[in-house]
Amino acid sequence: MSAVLSHFTEDQAVIADSLPVADWAAELRRRGLARFEASGLPTTRLEDWKYTNVRAIGRGRFEPWTTEPAAELSAEAVDALAVEGLDAWRIVFVDGQWVAHLSTLPDDDGITCMNLRDMLRTAPADDSLSDWLDYGESGFGALNTAFLGDGISIETSAGVNIERPICLLFLSTANETPRAVHPRVLIRAAANSRLSVLEHYAGVDGAAGLTNVVTQVQLDTGARLEHYRLQEESDKAYHVAAVQAELGQDSCMHSHNLHTGGRLSRADIHARLTGRGAHVGLNGFYLAAGRQHTDSHTLVDHLVPHTTSDEEYRGVLTGHGRAVFNGKAVVHEGAAGTNAQQANHNLLLSENAEVDTKPELEIYADDVKCSHGATVGALDTDALFYLQSRGIDQSAARAILTFAFADEVLRHLDQDAVRRHVEQRVLARLPKSDTIREFL
């Protein structure tokens, strides 16, 4: 084991004591740690991590999450970081820890939300948690298992429609020693149930920790999930996320993956379409400014006949911002009648910004409809001149066109409050944004 990794092993021993769990969970943690020690953190020699170097995370000294109360955040401070005007159930995690007095759990019939900390202590073994190990190939997933300690399990009963979204608000404080937190989110929707879950990651200024989250989704026949990831961590924070979704027959998931924060962020979203008629929509937006680095990897496995996927990711890069996009769709043997569409568009606003984009298709079946495409470009000079010729100054015209580019994806967000929130964040990063607010 390299020296870089040993501190994770030491820290894991710390949480084994401070966050005691049932035997099955302790065993799971040990298996996770063994996996992690075998794999280590990914290096740029791995194809999937070629453009994202996480050495800084390996070298970083993070405090492990413990049962020690996280820094206090007032209800006002929480509200200031939350999505304004979003009517949602809200479960607040501060530095990875569920804070009951800041949270309001859904009281509808047919939905159960459980604190993962309690589950790990008192509930019987949960197969979903151990199943994950098979996917945790990058090392981060194994690390998450090794440090299992908090998070949430959300389960619906068959046929229910949970109209109010459930917002999981993960907040990071600016600790003297930054923390590493490894939340786990389980979403299990029974047949024909519907729900919206918003994972919102935000930090106070200067929060420099690591969030390493794993989300596992299981949709039974006919279930529908709107899944949002709003990554708005502080510009010093590290964020690594894996979403693994299993989609049964006629189920449908819309994933909205929105990255505007963090110093280095990476999300792997993997949808496995295992039942006929399953559909996944992957909607993504990333904005990297200053020295931010953001990496979005998506993978869709079309495993049975007649499944569909539709993906559009857009990115705006300014300053020395850097983005990576890798979208892969695999049509497995026998998966006839697959329809997989994929697009990635990038806008480069400065000479120092960079994007590496790679859409990939692997097809092992006949009778499929697949397309993919990627573009990288600057603002359209014809459109700029057109706006200028109407009296709109050049910098405002640039802001208008940049915003319009982003909004092609953002306008598909079905939660208006979230849409407005993200639009405001994008605007805040654009010069002359005051002059174009009326375009909203």
Add this chain to the structure above:
Amino acid sequence: MLSIKNLHARVENAKILNGLDLEVGPGEVHAIMGPNGSGKSTLAHVLAGRGDYEILEGEVLYDGNNLLDMEPELRAREGVFLAFQYPVEIAGVNNVYMLKAALNAQRKHRGLPEVDAFEFLKLVKGRMQLMQMDESFLKRGVNEDFSGGEKKRNEILQMAVLEPRLAILDETDSGLDIDALRIVANGVNSLRDPSRSIVMVTHYQRLLDHIVPDHVHVLANGRIIRSGDKSLALELEERGYDWLLDEAAA
């Protein structure tokens, strides 16, 4: 109003304008005709301030001020308007917000109070009626998925709202059927005013049946080789350009 003297310009390595002279007085309507590649559209773009063109020689005075020194947006705020031959589609930017921003940028420049959303909507709806555009245009992106004719009508709608002092119409008649041509021409005619000058670039006499010019010029190889009144256009319709080109060469 507009005084162009000995204008030479090139784009990339092709020299397009070769000593063009033109005087346009207040309230006058000038038609610029000429064969393909004669420099008509270049002239329109140079006047609006498109950056791809390099001015090699000459001057353009607008109300006595050096137009060529001004950024495109400043020209617009000073009352210069170009109706594009190929209006640009801008997905995601609302047609009406763009127009309101344009009007307010101009008003601010002139020290006038900005118009609010309510006043603006009233103004634009009136002008849309003139252009026979239905209210769905209010909600659409700038020229987004507009037909050719809709785009041209939208250009004149913008002109009607912005009320320029110098309007340059670049082949506004191209791609229009006869009904659309009549609507566009009516729009332009309603904007004729003793203080507003119009320069129309066109291939065809038929536009001039609807918008009758005070002066007609023939542009060839980047210079004006003949000027006259509206009868010149009729003569061109009958005889083509070759006889003029031959005369100019001789």
